[in-house]
Amino acid sequence: MKTLSLLCFAATLGAAEVPTPDAKPREVTVYADRAEVVRIFQGDLAAGDQSLLFDNLPANVDFSSIRVEGTGAFTLIDIRPETVQVKEVANEAIRALQAKIQAQELVQKELSLAEGRVAFRRSALEKVLGRLTSVGKESANPEMDPLKWAAYLDFQAEQQVALDKEATDLAKRIKASRQQVDTYNREIAALNGNQSRSRNLARVNLDVKTAGPAVVRLSYVVQGPSWKPVYDLRADTKAKSLEITYHAELRQSTGEDWQGVSLKLSTAEPSVGGREPEMSPWFLAKSEPVELEALRKDKDGDARRETRVSGRIPVDKQNFAAATGTNQFNEFSTKAGAAVLADAGVSSASVVTGGTAATYVIERTTDIKSDNKMAKVTVTRLLLPSTFRHSCVPKLSSYVYLKTHATNKSDFTLLPGRTSVFLDGAFVANSSMDLVPAGQKFWTFLGVDQSVSVERKELARREESTGLFGKKTLRTVFDQVFKVKNGKATEIDLVIWDQIPMGDHEDIKVVLEEPKYEKDSESFKMNESKYVEWRHAVKAGEKLDVPYRFAIERPEDMQVVGY
Numbered sequence: 001m002k003t004l005s006l007l008c009f010a011a012t013l014g015a016a017e018v019p020t021p022d023a024k025p026r027e028v029t030v031y032a033d034r035a036e037v038v039r040i041f042q043g044d045l046a047a048g049d050q051s052l053l054f055d056n057l058p059a060n061v062d063f064s065s066i067r068v069e070g071t072g073a074f075t076l077i078d079i080r081p082e083t084v085q086v087k088e089v090a091n092e093a094i095r096a097l098q099a100k101i102q103a104q105e106l107v108q109k110e111l112s113l114a115e116g117r118v119a120f121r122r123s124a125l126e127k128v129l130g131r132l133t134s135v136g137k138e139s140a141n142p143e144m145d146p147l148k149w150a151a152y153l154d155f156q157a158e159q160q161v162a163l164d165k166e167a168t169d170l171a172k173r174i175k176a177s178r179q180q181v182d183t184y185n186r187e188i189a190a191l192n193g194n195q196s197r198s199r200n201l202a203r204v205n206l207d208v209k210t211a212g213p214a215v216v217r218l219s220y221v222v223q224g225p226s227w228k229p230v231y232d233l234r235a236d237t238k239a240k241s242l243e244i245t246y247h248a249e250l251r252q253s254t255g256e257d258w259q260g261v262s263l264k265l266s267t268a269e270p271s272v273g274g275r276e277p278e279m280s281p282w283f284l285a286k287s288e289p290v291e292l293e294a295l296r297k298d299k300d301g302d303a304r305r306e307t308r309v310s311g312r313i314p315v316d317k318q319n320f321a322a323a324t325g326t327n328q329f330n331e332f333s334t335k336a337g338a339a340v341l342a343d344a345g346v347s348s349a350s351v352v353t354g355g356t357a358a359t360y361v362i363e364r365t366t367d368i369k370s371d372n373k374m375a376k377v378t379v380t381r382l383l384l385p386s387t388f389r390h391s392c393v394p395k396l397s398s399y400v401y402l403k404t405h406a407t408n409k410s411d412f413t414l415l416p417g418r419t420s421v422f423l424d425g426a427f428v429a430n431s432s433m434d435l436v437p438a439g440q441k442f443w444t445f446l447g448v449d450q451s452v453s454v455e456r457k458e459l460a461r462r463e464e465s466t467g468l469f470g471k472k473t474l475r476t477v478f479d480q481v482f483k484v485k486n487g488k489a490t491e492i493d494l495v496i497w498d499q500i501p502m503g504d505h506e507d508i509k510v511v512l513e514e515p516k517y518e519k520d521s522e523s524f525k526m527n528e529s530k531y532v533e534w535r536h537a538v539k540a541g542e543k544l545d546v547p548y549r550f551a552i553e554r555p556e557d558m559q560v561v562g563y
Helices: 005-010 090-132 146-193
Strands: 014-018 025-030 034-045 048-057 061-071 073-086 197-210 212-223 227-237 241-251 256-264 284-287 291-299 303-309 350-353 358-361 367-370 376-387 385-393 402-406 417-423 427-434 441-448 451-467 473-488 490-499 509-514 524-526 529-536 543-555
Touching: 014 197, 034 048, 048 212, 061 073, 061 197, 061 291, 090 146, 197 212, 227 427, 350 402, 367 376, 417 441, 427 441, 451 490, 473 490, 473 529, 529 543
Parallel strands: 014 048, 025 256, 227 417, 385 490
Antiparallel strands: 025 034, 034 212, 048 197, 061 212, 073 197, 227 241, 241 376, 256 358, 256 367, 291 303, 350 358, 385 402, 402 441, 417 427, 451 473, 473 543, 490 529, 509 543, 524 529
């Protein structure tokens, strides 16, 4: 804590201390890992030096972030944040818990007495049966009519079942009561353990020129609170629409409850989302001899360098599942709907845009307890025209994914976040949303479609040699086919992704033989990373073979690694 100057100290001598018990959190702006909280004091101030006491600030408050503004006939002298060591005994709370324990002990006593009554009834029932079935001078007449015996045995069984059920219920209630007592005892122990603690406060010293009403806003930043976006995606393949319900999940354990606060959500630090696997470039390299050096020590301890030349050392194959994150195909252009469709029944937040981020102002006041439990608020709901497409990367995954294309015509930035996907009214998958700025076209994934399959089969891998005289050229030919099956009752738009390798030596050439390629077309594309893309309209129930063949060419004396 910084030492206050003598000037400030002198200015506040004799200042009247004004408590602010009603200045609870009123406005909260939540970021990815912190929150700015505003407490508001409204009241009449007397003329002269006044010291407003804002007590019980959160433990993780950033003192350097405390700011004051307001309206009234006063001048701000200074702000003095403090950490005060206090000893508080929560006698009232402890007495209340002890009373609850005594009440539970009475409940347990009554339940124990009820258990005794059940045991007595069970014993009496067994004695009656024993008396009827025993033979002796003191026994009743054992020669009873068979119908009466059957009726009594049914009665005996019914009574045993009823007694067993009653005994089980009593045992459960006793167990629950004992667990409740244990909970109360733990709460008492926690209260006793927190008797000696510290608390944070801020003294706002004012020079009030004229007595009268004043409004003082104290703002501070506290570490820990967070929010993240989550979405419900409801896709309708018949209506060609995508409904996005934009939620925010908030958590906070600052030590103060936010009751009825005006809530804002800032996009200043968005989280990072994921997506389906993506391919990385496939390189071929000329294998070169590698010199390995080893150090040995002779008997005198001198280091002697010994060099030996090894044979060719193979290089590990690349992990094609390690995605670069941005090297993707540009999707085929799609004519999406014009604007966001109206949804008058849903309350939406307003958007305040800044230089690098946006702030969402939630219309209704919000309650968020300081228990670190998730609280969900609705930011907005969008209804967008959309189109649908199936896509797959058979080299990396055997599944075919369904995705939809739309345009974010709202003022809201869709941040990366988890999605719950509902397709034609049924829940189908959990997926993720990528970052979608306002006004941008986007694709989002709707999970796996089991009714469509694409199998990648290798037909042949053969070695060939060309050239009759002089230097020969070796060719390795990869012959494959994609076997497509549409099990749906409607036609689908299908995209298949794969890749061909790239050589990093002028003598290594890769030739795409099937399909023939000169430039991009609607049905086939290839980008700089040699990712290739087929697009097919597959009719309902149709089976389709998509051939794929390329060759790697190199001189006969060159060894190539990477495939």
